[in-house]
Amino acid sequence: xxxxxFSIVAAVAILMSILVIRCKNPINSALSLxxxxxxxxxxxxxxxxxxxxxxxxxxxxxxxxxLIVFVIMLLNIRTESGRRTQHALFLGAATGLFLLFQTxxxxxxxxxxxxKGPIDSAALARFGHTELIGQSLFTEFLLPFEITSILxxxxxxxxxxxxxxxx
Amino acid sequence: MEIMGxxxxxxxxxxxxxxxxxxxxxxxxxxxxxxxxKIIGHMQVRIGPNRTGPMGLLQPIADGIKLFFKEExxxxxxxxxxxxxxxxxxxxxxxxxxxxIPFGDTFExxxxxxxxxxxxxxxxxxxxxxxxxxxxxxxxxxxxxxYGIVLAxxxxxxxxxxxxxxxASAQMISYELAAGLAIVCVFMVSESLSLQQIxxxxxxxxxxxxxxxxxxxxxxxxxxxxxxxxxxxTPFDLPEAETELVSGFCTEYSSxxxxxxFMAEYANMVTVCAVTTTLFLGGWHGPxxxxxxxxxxxxxxxxxCMWVRATYPRYxxxxxxxxxxxxxxxxxxFLIVGNAFWxxxxxx
Numbered sequence: 338x339x340x341x342x343f344s345i346v347a348a349v350a351i352l353m354s355i356l357v358i359r360c361k362n363p364i365n366s367a368l369s370l371x372x373x374x375x376x377x378x379x380x381x382x383x384x385x386x387x388x389x390x391x392x393x394x395x396x397x398x399x400x401x402x403x404l405i406v407f408v409i410m411l412l413n414i415r416t417e418s419g420r421r422t423q424h425a426l427f428l429g430a431a432t433g434l435f436l437l438f439q440t441x442x443x444x445x446x447x448x449x450x451x452x453k454g455p456i457d458s459a460a461l462a463r464f465g466h467t468e469l470i471g472q473s474l475f476t477e478f479l480l481p482f483e484i485t486s487i488l489x490x491x492x493x494x495x496x497x498x499x500x501x502x503x504x
Numbered sequence: 505m506e507i508m509g510x511x512x513x514x515x516x517x518x519x520x521x522x523x524x525x526x527x528x529x530x531x532x533x534x535x536x537x538x539x540x541x542k543i544i545g546h547m548q549v550r551i552g553p554n555r556t557g558p559m560g561l562l563q564p565i566a567d568g569i570k571l572f573f574k575e576e577x578x579x580x581x582x583x584x585x586x587x588x589x590x591x592x593x594x595x596x597x598x599x600x601x602x603x604x605i606p607f608g609d610t611f612e613x614x615x616x617x618x619x620x621x622x623x624x625x626x627x628x629x630x631x632x633x634x635x636x637x638x639x640x641x642x643x644x645x646x647x648x649x650x651y652g653i654v655l656a657x658x659x660x661x662x663x664x665x666x667x668x669x670x671x672a673s674a675q676m677i678s679y680e681l682a683a684g685l686a687i688v689c690v691f692m693v694s695e696s697l698s699l700q701q702i703x704x705x706x707x708x709x710x711x712x713x714x715x716x717x718x719x720x721x722x723x724x725x726x727x728x729x730x731x732x733x734x735x736x737x738t739p740f741d742l743p744e745a746e747t748e749l750v751s752g753f754c755t756e757y758s759s760x761x762x763x764x765x766f767m768a769e770y771a772n773m774v775t776v777c778a779v780t781t782t783l784f785l786g787g788w789h790g791p792x793x794x795x796x797x798x799x800x801x802x803x804x805x806x807x808x809c810m811w812v813r814a815t816y817p818r819y820x821x822x823x824x825x826x827x828x829x830x831x832x833x834x835x836x837x838f839l840i841v842g843n844a845f846w847x848x849x850x851x852x
Contacts, residue, residue, distance in 0.1 A: 362583065364583065364586055364655070364658055364659070365585065365586070368586070368589075368655075371651070387635065387636065387637045388637055388640070390637075391637045391640035391641055391643070391644050392640070394644035394647070394648070395640065395643055395644045395647055398644075398647070398648065399643075399644060399647025399648060399650075399680070400647065400677065400680075403647075403650055403651070403654070403673055403676075403677060404677070406651075406654055406655075406658075406673070407654070407670070407673045407674070409658075410654065410657070410658045410666065410669060410670060410673075411670065413666070465636050465697075466636070466637070467636070467637060467697055
C-alpha cells in the first residue's frame with residue numbers, strides 16, 4: 338500500500354519536474370514547480386517528517402513561488418518562443434550525461450553502512466518531530482543557525498540598500 | 505476487521521466527519537451571504553433581501569441557481585488552463601483547512617472513542633492522536649489561498665484583473681508574516697503544535713489563550729485582523745476594489761466560476777473564524793454542548809466580520825502596506841519577546 342502510494346507520488350513528481358522545463362508558458366512552469374513541491378512534501382510526510390513537509394509547503398509553495406509568480410506577472414512575460422541553438426543542445430546533452438555519470442559513480446562507489454542514529458520512529462513518536470528539530474537547532478547546530486540568520490539579515494539590508502538609493 | 509492496523513469503524517467515522525464538516529461549511533457559506541446582506545441592510549437602515557421565500561430565506565438558493573444557469577464566458581485572449589484552474593485553487597484550500605480543526609469533544613460509539621476532528625483518531629486505550637503540526641498545516645493552506653487569486657488575475661489577460669492579482673499577492677505575503685508571528689505567542693503558552701492539545705488546554709473562560717497573558721490578548725486581535733487582510737475582507741478588500749478595478753481579479757469571470765470565487769471568499773471567512781476560535785477563544789469549550797459552543801463562537805466572529813464590513817471604509821494601498829509592515833510586524837515581534845518574559849516571570 339505504502340509502496341504503491343510512494344510510486345504514484347514519485348511518478349507525479351517526476352512528470353511535474355519535466356513539465357517545469359518543458360512548458361512554454363512561464364506561469365504553467367511555475368505551477369508545475371508548485372506541484373513538485375507538494376509531491377516532495379508528501380514524501381517528507383511518508384518519511385515521518387511532518388514538520389519538514391509543512392515548512393516545505395509554507396516556505397517554498399507559499400512564499401518563494403508566490404514571489405516568482407508575482408515577478409512573472411509584474412513583468413507580464415507571455416509565452417516565449419524559445420530559441421534552441423545547436424550550442425545549447427550540445428551543452429545540455431553534455432551536462433546531462435555528466436550528471437548521469439556522476440550519479441552512477443556515487444551510487445556504485447558508496448554503500449549503506451547501516452549505522453543508526455539515536456533518532457528513530459520511537460523517538461519521533463515520543464518527542465515529536467518539531468521538538469527534536471528545535472532541540473538540535475538550539476544546541477548542536479546553534480552556531481550555523483545563528484550564522485544563517487545573520488546571512489539573511491545581510492541579504493535583507495542589501496536588498497533595501499540596492500532598491501532604495503535614497504533612504 | 506482491520507485495514508492498515510486500524511479498525512474499520514475508524515474509517516467509517518472519518519468519512520462521516522468529513523461529510524459533516526463539509527456540509528456544515530457549505531450551508532454556512534450559503535447562508536452567510538444571506539446573513540451578510542440582511543445584517544448590513546439593517547445596519548444601513550435598509551431591509552435587505554425579502555422577496556424570495558419567507559423573509560427572503562430562499563435567496564441564497566435562488567442566487568445559486570441563477571449563477572449556475574448563466575452563460576459561461578472565457579475571454580479569447582485568456583490563458584485557458586490557468587483560467588479554469590484558478591477558481592478551484594481558490595476554493596480548495598479554504599475547505600481543507602477544516603481537516604485539522606477540532607470542532608467538538610471526543611465521544612463514544614460502540615466502544616470506540618471518536619474525536620470530533622477529521623484528521624484525528626483514538627487508539628484502543630482512548631488516547632487521541634492528531635496531526636502534531638496542525639497549526640503549521642493551517643498556515644500552509646492559508647499561504648496557498650493566494651494562488652487562486654493570482655492565477656485568476658494573470659490568466660484573464662485584463663488590466664483590472666492583473667492589478668487585482670498583483671495587489672492580492674503583495675497583500676497576502678505581507679499579512680501572512682504578521683499572522684504567523686502572532687500565532688507564535690500561542691505556541692509559547694501551549695508548548696505544542698497539535699490543535700487537539702491546544703484546545704484541551706483551554707478549559708474554562710480564563711483558560712482561553714486570549715485571556716492567558718496580556719500579550720496573547722493583543723496577539724489574538726492582531727491575528728484576527730491579519731486574517732481578514734489575508735482573505736481580502738473589507739476593509740482590506742483592495743484586490744476587488746470596485747471603484748478602481750471594476751471587480752478586481754474576478755472581473756472576467758462569469759457563471760459557476762464566479763460563484764466559486766464567491767464561495768471561496770465566504771468559506772475562507774468560516775475557516776478563519778474557526779481557526780481564531782480554536783487558537784484563541786477556547787475551541788469547543790464553553791457552557792453549551794461542545795459542538796454548539798464551537799459553532800456559536802464561529803458565528804459570532806463571522807458577525808464581527810460583517811459588522812466590520814458595514815462600518816469601515818477601505819484602506820488605501822500605501823496605508824495597507826504601512827499597517828502590515830510598520831505596525832503589525834514590529835508589534836508581533838515585540839509581543840513574542842514580551843510574552844516570553846511574562847511566561848518565565850509569572851507562570852513558571
